[in-house]
Amino acid sequence: MTPILSIRDLTVEIPTRHGILRPVSGVSYDIAAGEILGVVGESGAGKSMAGNAVIGLLSPPAHIAQGEIHVNGARIDHLEGDAMRRLRGKEIGMVFQDPLTSLNPLLRIGDQLTETMLAHLDISRSEADRRAVAALEEVGIPGAAERVGSYPHEFSGGMRQRVVIALALCAEPSLIIADEPTTALDVSVQAQIIALLKKLCRERGTAVMLITHDMGVIAEAADRVAVMYAGQLAELGPVRDVLTAPHHPYTDGLMGSTPLASRGKDRLHQIPGAMPRLDALPEGCAFHPRCPYVQDACRVSPGPRIEDGAGRAACLFPMTREAVA
Amino acid sequence: MALVDIHNLTRIFDVSKPWLNRVVERREKSYLTAVSDVSFEIAERSVYALVGESGSGKSTIGKMLVGLLGPSSGAVEIRGIDLARESDAAKIDAVRRDIQMIFQDPFASLNPRWRVRDIIVEPVAARGGDTDGMAERLLEQVGLSARDAGKFPHEFSGGQRQRICIARALASEPKLIVCDEPTSALDVSVQAQVLNLMSDLKDTFGLTYLFISHDLTVVQHMADRIGVLYLGRLVEEADPDALFDDPKHPYSQMLLAAAPQLDSFGRDVPPPTGEIPDPINPPTGCAYHPRCPLAAEICSQKRPEMREIRGARVACHMAE
Numbered sequence: 001m002t003p004i005l006s007i008r009d010l011t012v013e014i015p016t017r018h019g020i021l022r023p024v025s026g027v028s029y030d031i032a033a034g035e036i037l038g039v040v041g042e043s044g045a046g047k048s049m050a051g052n053a054v055i056g057l058l059s060p061p062a063h064i065a066q067g068e069i070h071v072n073g074a075r076i077d078h079l080e081g082d083a084m085r086r087l088r089g090k091e092i093g094m095v096f097q098d099p100l101t102s103l104n105p106l107l108r109i110g111d112q113l114t115e116t117m118l119a120h121l122d123i124s125r126s127e128a129d130r131r132a133v134a135a136l137e138e139v140g141i142p143g144a145a146e147r148v149g150s151y152p153h154e155f156s157g158g159m160r161q162r163v164v165i166a167l168a169l170c171a172e173p174s175l176i177i178a179d180e181p182t183t184a185l186d187v188s189v190q191a192q193i194i195a196l197l198k199k200l201c202r203e204r205g206t207a208v209m210l211i212t213h214d215m216g217v218i219a220e221a222a223d224r225v226a227v228m229y230a231g232q233l234a235e236l237g238p239v240r241d242v243l244t245a246p247h248h249p250y251t252d253g254l255m256g257s258t259p260l261a262s263r264g265k266d267r268l269h270q271i272p273g274a275m276p277r278l279d280a281l282p283e284g285c286a287f288h289p290r291c292p293y294v295q296d297a298c299r300v301s302p303g304p305r306i307e308d309g310a311g312r313a314a315c316l317f318p319m320t321r322e323a324v325a
Numbered sequence: 326m327a328l329v330d331i332h333n334l335t336r337i338f339d340v341s342k343p344w345l346n347r348v349v350e351r352r353e354k355s356y357l358t359a360v361s362d363v364s365f366e367i368a369e370r371s372v373y374a375l376v377g378e379s380g381s382g383k384s385t386i387g388k389m390l391v392g393l394l395g396p397s398s399g400a401v402e403i404r405g406i407d408l409a410r411e412s413d414a415a416k417i418d419a420v421r422r423d424i425q426m427i428f429q430d431p432f433a434s435l436n437p438r439w440r441v442r443d444i445i446v447e448p449v450a451a452r453g454g455d456t457d458g459m460a461e462r463l464l465e466q467v468g469l470s471a472r473d474a475g476k477f478p479h480e481f482s483g484g485q486r487q488r489i490c491i492a493r494a495l496a497s498e499p500k501l502i503v504c505d506e507p508t509s510a511l512d513v514s515v516q517a518q519v520l521n522l523m524s525d526l527k528d529t530f531g532l533t534y535l536f537i538s539h540d541l542t543v544v545q546h547m548a549d550r551i552g553v554l555y556l557g558r559l560v561e562e563a564d565p566d567a568l569f570d571d572p573k574h575p576y577s578q579m580l581l582a583a584a585p586q587l588d589s590f591g592r593d594v595p596p597p598t599g600e601i602p603d604p605i606n607p608p609t610g611c612a613y614h615p616r617c618p619l620a621a622e623i624c625s626q627k628r629p630e631m632r633e634i635r636g637a638r639v640a641c642h643m644a645e
Contacts, residue, residue, distance in 0.1 A: 159600075186379055186601070187541070187580060188579060188583045188600075191596040194585070194596070216584065216589070219589050255587070256517075257513055258513055258587060259543050268546070275512075
């Protein structure tokens with residue numbers, strides 16, 4: 001089966017006075033229909049930049065320098081202007097971190113929904129109105145028929161994020177890119193939004209790219225996980241395998257530094273140092289200065305790449321452990 | 326004796342519209358009760374954590390503790406001295422010297438035009454103390470280098486800046502540090518470094534922390550005692566093990582169930598219902614009753630008193 005989204009060897013470059021920066025470098029992964037791929041990493045790892053590249057929202061001078069992006073089998077990375085705009089919303093829906101800035105404060109939410117549908121779907125105005133109410137009902141907004149006439153400021157944060165999700169889904173896209181959709185929300189509301197995303201993804205067979213820094217959210221929502229470090233894919237695999245038995249030392253360190261109930265009050269494991277700046281990436285493997293298992297070869301060779309979105313860890317000496325069942 | 330004794334603390338904010346609007350639109354004055362009748366004690370050399378969702382009043386309590394806000398009623402007593410009512414300036418000054426604060430955003434809490442050295446020694450220099458070599462010594466204590474004293478804040482990453490904030494908080498040799506979401510703006514690997522540093526410093530200097538956070542796993546890791554806040558009210562107070570293994574208040578139970586766990590693969594629990602109510606018009610009786618699965622008639626009529634249940638203090642009519 002063709003995956004909904006297929007990224008191959010994607011490289012994003014930003015030319016600067018001091019040389020070319022690569023916030024995303026040689027990244028490959030697929031997302032199948034009905035699958036949630038979690039993309040994790042710390043700030044600056046390039047996880048959002050990869051998402052923006054897919055929907056054509058890189059702000060110049062950042063640009064795709066290399067690689068291919070396919071959505072439903074059609075290549076989209078070279079599309080520009082109107083062609084890209086038709087694709088956005090129609091094929092790819094977007095949910096951003098801050099629901100207040102992704103909604104137009106001057107338009108009633110019903111109008112924002114119908115506008116999107118009329119732009120992308122061949123339906124009548126009254127049909128669009130009917131679907132707008134249905135979309136709000138589907139994302140769990142109580143009294144949807146009355147709330148279509150409300151403005152964004154009349155909703156709470158959690159409800160606004162539901163509206164944004166309705167907006168992303170209303171043109172029935174096959175792929176949703178959710179960039180930190182729950183980071184601005186409280187835990188109880190976050191649980192509601194994650195449950196909603198999972199339900200919609202399962203019912204409609206929508207592919208979801210869930211970008212977040214929260215390992216707990218990934219464990220709960222994602223089917224597979226892609227761990228990014230310094231613009232590169234460090235590890236890719238089924239979420240249970242990657243989180244319980246990481247093969248890449250970076251994933252291992254990340255898991256170890258997350259406070260956990262079972263670990264009690266012991267000191268947290270620390271990854272020494274910080275992620276390198278993009279203009280000062282080390283030779284060889286980008287993680288080697290912080291890696292506890294570093295060997296001479298790591299300082300020279302960047303290690304294997306996860307070429308076809310099927311490999312596991314981009315590490316010369318991956319840790320081999322069995323996943324906890 | 327407890328280092329901090331907070332009793333019946335209440336803070337009300339006036340959120341009325343301007344006078345002319347009220348007259349024209351015929352609106353009443355409106356008040357927001359950010360903290361309502363909260364009482365707890367913090368033992369010396371312990372970590373007391375306040376958890377709660379946004380609007381629960383946890384930061385407001387922190388600000389009242391350091392004296393950035395005055396209480397509307399009730400009192401904060403530190404070593405028996407009430408900062409808001411004490412008339413002896415020398416006593417107030419002695420207590421204030423013992424309290425410092427670390428804020429959430431390390432980008433906003435350091436003056437970008439000051440060198441790190443000046444930032445760190447300010448709490449001491451402002452009182453005319455001797456600051457010779459102090460910045461260099463503190464920088465090394467928080468894991469930075471003495472050479473960093475001459476740099477500006479923009480030359481540091483988020484985690485390093487939070488270390489500078491910690492060094493500044495330590496400069497006046499405080500007893501109590503109020504930490505308001507100290508790691509929320511940091512990545513998880515950097516968060517681990519900062520949390521470990523805070524634990525080490527607590528042991529070295531015999532510090533007491535009031536640790537304010539929305540992150541339950543961080544709180545569980547750091548705290549000796551945890552207070553759970555909902556809509557400005559303390560709903561449960563317990564030791565970490567008791568709270569996490571056997572939460573007694575329905576809100577604590579909901580909060581723990583909703584928090585994503587690292588081992589919750591494909592978990593399919595029904596998410597919590599409802600949202601935090603409007604604090605300007607809070608529900609009558611127990612503030613949680615509209616969302617509570619145990620709610621009975623009494624819950625909407627009478628606000629529950631704090632009572633002891635197996636070592637925890639719980640404000641709930643129905644909890645057992």
